[in-house]
Amino acid sequence: MQTVFNNAEQIVAAVKDEDLQRIGTKILNKERISFDDGVVLFQKGSLSYLGALANYVREYKHGNKTYFNRNFHIEPTNVCVFSCKFCSYSRLYAHRDEGWELSIDQMMHIVKSYDSKPVTEVHIVGGVHPKLNLPFFIELLKTIKAHRPELHIKGFTPVELDYMFRKAKVSTEEGMRLAHEAGLDSLPGGGAEIFHPEIRTQICDDKVDAEGWLNIHKTAHQLGMHSNATMLYGHIEEYWHRIDHMDRLRQLQDETGGFNTFIPLKFRNKNNDMSHVPESTVIEDMKMYAVARLYLDNFPHIKAYWPMLGRKNAQLTLSFGVNDIDGTIDDSTKIYSMAGSEEQTPSMSTAQLVTLIKQVKRQPVERDTVYNEIRDYSDIDVAEIEVNPLLN
Ligand code: V47
Numbered sequence: 044m045q046t047v048f049n050n051a052e053q054i055v056a057a058v059k060d061e062d063l064q065r066i067g068t069k070i071l072n073k074e075r076i077s078f079d080d081g082v083v084l085f086q087k088g089s090l091s092y093l094g095a096l097a098n099y100v101r102e103y104k105h106g107n108k109t110y111f112n113r114n115f116h117i118e119p120t121n122v123c124v125f126s127c128k129f130c131s132y133s134r135l136y137a138h139r140d141e142g143w144e145l146s147i148d149q150m151m152h153i154v155k156s157y158d159s160k161p162v163t164e165v166h167i168v169g170g171v172h173p174k175l176n177l178p179f180f181i182e183l184l185k186t187i188k189a190h191r192p193e194l195h196i197k198g199f200t201p202v203e204l205d206y207m208f209r210k211a212k213v214s215t216e217e218g219m220r221l222a223h224e225a226g227l228d229s230l231p232g233g234g235a236e237i238f239h240p241e242i243r244t245q246i247c248d249d250k251v252d253a254e255g256w257l258n259i260h261k262t263a264h265q266l267g268m269h270s271n272a273t274m275l276y277g278h279i280e281e282y283w284h285r286i287d288h289m290d291r292l293r294q295l296q297d298e299t300g301g302f303n304t305f306i307p308l309k310f311r312n313k314n315n316d317m318s319h320v321p322e323s324t325v326i327e328d329m330k331m332y333a334v335a336r337l338y339l340d341n342f343p344h345i346k347a348y349w350p351m352l353g354r355k356n357a358q359l360t361l362s363f364g365v366n367d368i369d370g371t372i373d374d375s376t377k378i379y380s381m382a383g384s385e386e387q388t389p390s391m392s393t394a395q396l397v398t399l400i401k402q403v404k405r406q407p408v409e410r411d412t413v414y415n416e417i418r419d420y421s422d423i424d425v426a427e428i429e430v431n432p433l434l435n
């Protein structure tokens with residue numbers, strides 16, 4: 044008869060493979076695992092083994108708490124000077140008539156449409172438009188802050204920032220200082236893709252490289268800002284490229300402690316130059332989240348971004364190391380719908396997010412961008428959330 048393992052100690056004690064037993068023991072003893080250990084986890088770890096260990100780590104760090112936030116996105120433009128092969132969203136400047144470019148007034152119109160809503164964060168990210176420069180974005184940041192000072196602005200990837208700073212002929216330090224002073228509170232995790240040049244040169248050759256990406260985050264951390272990190276996985280990379288990517292992040296985090304969250308982003312293959320590459324299976328996806336939780340021992344949070352993964356799979360990740368499922372979004376991002384995600388109009392009310400989390404016996408907690416807890420929804424009835432405009 045097959046044994047049903049319900050805890051990490053049992054599964055590590057019973058695993059036959061010597062490497063997995065050694066690595067599992069390290070994790071149970073809260074010791075850091077090595078680069079090679081990380082690769083072995085991907086190669087040999089079964090879904091149940093990885094899930095049990097990742098859940099063990101998740102529960103000793105966060106118990107059942109599962110964070111979400113109330114946010115909306117602004118995508119200033121999808122016109123982009125770069126041509127990442129996986130991108131389904133951008134249009135080259137020559138084809139800008141097929142894309143969009145928002146003016147500051149148009150973006151403020153979006154911000155103002157949330158005036159009566161209890162959102163805490165605006166996430167601003169888009170293509171790299173050759174005509175939208177640092178002064179334009181500084182003005183945007185200042186105008187948002189003048190209108191709603193307490194709204195946290197998480198904006199711009201190093202891809203956008205690097206281009207803006209080079210065009211404005213300012214150093215990274217100077218550019219980040221100007222953006223921060225104008226109102227930029229933190230950096231999202233985008234633009235990281237896969238750091239290793241062997242893969243990066245094949246999928247996004249012309250944009251900022253790994254060192255540039257890491258240096259911009261490091262500079263932000265030195266200014267006291269927090270940031271996130273992503274990894275675009277499940278395409279042409281091998282397992283060791285994923286570990287290499289996470290290893291570079293783990294090293295920077297040891298140095299600065301400025302990262303909040305790691306977000307594995309599943310490659311979606313519709314309408315891009317990599318459409319011939321098959322998407323990863325849900326089993327690979329869950330293993331990815333679990334290994335991220337085990338490798339990134341110095342990252343407090345692992346996030347599943349539901350607009351990309353779909354809400355049911357995001358719910359499943361809560362048993363594979365994830366403790367955050369991002370936000371309400373309000374149908375304000377196009378990146379994933381254009382790449383073929385099943386979430387074509389991503390939007391969830393607070394009641395829906397809370398239900399999703401409660402259905403799998405976790406504890407829903409609303410957070411702000413930097414993980415200050417705003418409200419614990421454990422004892423709040425979903426029916427009450429639906430009728431209370433402050434809660435929903
Ligand atoms: O860097 C683009 C990814 C990223 C595809 O920090 C794709 O809280 C899958 O970084 N398939 C931008 N992914 C989005 C991003 C993000 C999203 C949510 C939250 C946060 C955060 C950050 O989107 C890009 C790229 O890696 N992406 N195309 C695609 N076809």
Ligand code: SF4
Nearest residue numbers: 123125127130133170
């Ligand atoms: Fe441009 Fe970003 Fe798309 Fe790359 S992923 S082409 S940088 S919008």
